[in-house]
Amino acid sequence: MNIILLSGGSGKRLWPLSNDIRSKQFIKIFKESDGSYESMAQRMYRSIKKIDAEAKVTVATSKAQVSTIHNQLGEDVGVSVEPCRRDTFPAIALATAYLHDVLHVGEDEAVVVCPVDPYVDDDYFAALKKLAELAEKGDANLTLLGMEPTYPSEKYGYIIPESKDPVSRVSRFKEKPDEETAKKYIAEGALWNGGIFAYKLGYVLKRAHELIDFKDYDDLYEHYGDYTKISFDYAVVEKEPSIQVLRFDGLWKDLGTWNTLTEAMSEKIVGKGEMSDSCDNVHIVNDLDVPVLAIGVKDVVISASPEGILVSDKTESSYIKPFVDKMKQPVMFAEKSWGTYLVLDVEKESMTIKVTLHAGNAMNYHSHDHRDEVWTVISGIGRTVVDGMIQYVKTGDVVTMQAGCRHTIIADSELQLIEVQIGKEISVHDKHKYKLEI
Incomplete structure (x- = not known):
């Protein structure tokens, strides 16, 4: 498989453990059987290699994250560096050109694109392999992975399939509707778009040349800052008539806030910490070499790192970004290669x-x-x-x-x-x- 992992993030929603260099996907918070901890990125990379040892993995990311990627994933992983932020379509175009011009991947080979940081199990990686097989077969220009929706969310796009078959043609694709419209889509049998899809390399390379003026990877990289910020969904998916979707009803979570992240943690305390029996639904995540003590609190996350200390109601923790913006503190900790x-x-x-x-x-x-x-x-x-x-x-x-x-x-x-x-x-x-x- 050829896999592009999209690694972005400003590092604000999981402050103080994350920052512009160590975004949420690099926080080592998931305990392994040997007692060590791994990050979302390490978990993703390890699981891909488990299902396909020969998989060619390329991380599309910013320059600030390159050292951390090599520190955690090793030197063998490919890295497509964005000179500046330009949203997912330019990022995927650049990574696709990197695969073709630098790694010499053929235009008929399948490429799978997915975020680096979802919380998933082995069924997800089997689905990625199936996506690659469907893309290589060539029955559609794009093959999406559609998640069974659990509520009318406004933060996901909606895929409306023609049938309820495991693999179906797509009749419509709609980006992030309001709640009432989302309810109507779900009633029609719509699936969530999780930003996971596959294509033959030549298809996206051709679309990139149609929408962006460039000669090859080097030219695209050199003029990257001149291109319009636009998502892949808006630039390509909504305009493509030949799309199919693979249904997926396995574990898939976006651990984008402290509330959702702590739901996936196997233990209540990471690092030095103690809490009383009177604490209820409390998590301590401590990156410092000093103890943290919690007594009699409920529904709270406490996180400490060199960047600062957070004490927050779990539900309210999703509103952290404007407060972090006010602090404008320099990076106090970083992993490098x-x-x-x-x-x-x-x-x-x-x-x-x-x-x-x-x-x-x-x-x-x-x-x-x-x-x-x-x-x-x-x-x-x-x-x-x-x-x-x-x-x-x-x-x-x-x-x-x-x-x-x-x-x-x-x-x-x-x-x-x-x-x-x-x-x-x-x-x-x-x-x-x-x-x-x-």
Whole structure:
């Protein structure tokens, strides 16, 4: 199978565990049999590989998420990077061009597109495989996965099939109606559109060329910011006469809020936490190394991370975004392909960060104009390069870099250090990168 996983999200609805870099799909909250935790993205990728070990998986995402994707899914996963946000049609067009021009996938091969973050079970992945088979057969230009609706939702599009067969032609497709109209569609036997569909690669490539002026993947990427923001549903699905739908009545949930996420959790406490027996329908999700205690509260989610602390009624938690927008806080924790960083302290003229580098990885070779830096190695071994001079470092060693000097550190084992930035102007934009030659 060729699968495109759409990975977007602003990281606001599940604050403080999520941010612009670590969106909800990367939060490690689902407990495995060995006691470890995995994220929605890891769960999705693992399950795809379980049903098809040879599946070619490409994640369509923003530049900010690339390091986290490689950190969690490894280096073998394909990544189609959006230079800027342009909604699902340009994103799918770009990823399809990436498959064709970079990975050399043929125009007659089937491609399945789905979100990276639904909460599903094995039946869902069997349905993805069936979608690919139907698309490859070619009876329709688009094959959708239709979910059996449970209520007249206004946040989903509606697929109205011609029959009640497991696979049916589609008579109409309607985007996100109001509640009364949704009730009428459901009475007609409509299915929810979950944004999961399949096609032959050449079909979407042709539609992309009809709607966007570009030559190939490189040209599309270069001019991506010039294209109109539009969803795939509006640009393609609503205008396509040749569509079929595969019915699906298995587990499928959008865990987009704290309320829905906690419903899917197998335990009430993740991280350090305690609650009294008088608590009812309470979840604690703690990303900090300090305990959280809940006594006598009901229908509440408590979440703590380096970004902040949330205490919210579960139903009210869906209204979190405007409050997060007001705070405008910098990212305090992020996973990267090389490891992680955690901001420990921010003062007027200093910032203290804990950095973890995986073995064999290194920081960029870089310099700063307006700040000095001090590294203290707290575990592991590695090598620093400061203005071309190599020095071996171990636990307890301290390295000082003045503003303007070029520097990096290479981890020969798992390596942790405390980085203290000192200066009157501390900014993520104060950084120059260089090619390292040693």
